[in-house]
Amino acid sequence: MKNIIKHTYHVSREDRNSQNGHNSFVIWFTGLSGSGKSTIANQLEKKLFDLGVKTYSLDGDNIRSGLNKGLSFTEEDRTENNRRIAEVAKLFMDAGLVTITAFISPLAEDREKAKEVIGDEDFIEVFVNTPLEVCEERDVKGLYKKARQGEIKNFTGISSPYEAPVNPDIEIKTENESIEESVERIFQVLKGKLAYNE
Ligand SMILES: Nc1ncnc2c1ncn2[C@@H]1O[C@H](COP(=O)(O)OS(=O)(=O)O)[C@@H](OP(=O)(O)O)[C@H]1O
Numbered sequence: 001m002k003n004i005i006k007h008t009y010h011v012s013r014e015d016r017n018s019q020n021g022h023n024s025f026v027i028w029f030t031g032l033s034g035s036g037k038s039t040i041a042n043q044l045e046k047k048l049f050d051l052g053v054k055t056y057s058l059d060g061d062n063i064r065s066g067l068n069k070g071l072s073f074t075e076e077d078r079t080e081n082n083r084r085i086a087e088v089a090k091l092f093m094d095a096g097l098v099t100i101t102a103f104i105s106p107l108a109e110d111r112e113k114a115k116e117v118i119g120d121e122d123f124i125e126v127f128v129n130t131p132l133e134v135c136e137e138r139d140v141k142g143l144y145k146k147a148r149q150g151e152i153k154n155f156t157g158i159s160s161p162y163e164a165p166v167n168p169d170i171e172i173k174t175e176n177e178s179i180e181e182s183v184e185r186i187f188q189v190l191k192g193k194l195a196y197n198e
């Protein structure tokens with residue numbers, strides 16, 4: 001970019017990973033509203049934290065009510081929402097943290113771009129593949145009912161698309177496995193990536 005010159009810092013991501021004793025990367029959850037993203041992401045973070053891993057979670061609470069306040073649920077705004085999340089996740093990863101994001105991120109192209117920003121090697125895509133009927137039956141926040149009644153427009157799965165990942169790193173079927181089982185399965189994939197070798 002014109003007239004923007006990068007500063008070279010003395011402390012690198014490598015240095016931080018070495019000091020923390022583990023690698024940093026991004027775990028990107030995707031799935032319908034009510035699929036279980038936040039529930040599983042939360043439990044996963046707790047497990048990692050208890051093991052002494054430096055973590056940080058990005059979710060609707062700290063992003064859509066802060067940094068991305070004002071963005072709606074049109075495709076354009078979702079794209080911008082996901083773009084900023086990817087950039088912020090990259091910063092946290094550079095800060096040495098295992099970064100967990102839990103957003104619907106419904107568009108394949110937006111997830112692809114997030115992967116490009118973060119880097120192929122450091123992007124673990126977790127597809128929480130809970131069928132729409134189950135999410136709607138759960139209706140944790142009462143939003144599906146409102147969407148069906150036309151009170152919420154552009155609602156994912158009802159009046160706005162969800163493009164399922166074709167080749168996710170991990171796929172979770174919450175009707176068939178418990179939260180603990182899902183967390184354990186994700187952890188087994190992460191374990192190898194966490195180990196920092198001098
Ligand atoms: N129109 C519409 N469509 C989908 N979801 C809606 C909508 N309006 C509000 N909500 C609530 O916002 C949460 C999804 O926000 P995200 O930032 O994850 O969405 S996106 O990635 O930009 O598509 C989502 O939270 P989760 O249920 O945790 O997924 C909903 O509670």
Ligand SMILES: Nc1ncnc2c1ncn2[C@@H]1O[C@H](COP(=O)(O)OP(=O)(O)O)[C@@H](O)[C@H]1O
Binds near residue numbers: 031032173177
């Ligand atoms: N196996 C499971 N894994 C994750 N969530 C589950 C499971 N079984 C039932 N649930 C419930 O489904 C709901 C998922 O809600 P939430 O985690 O907020 O989803 P999202 O973040 O995708 O919108 C929670 O009420 C959770 O207790």
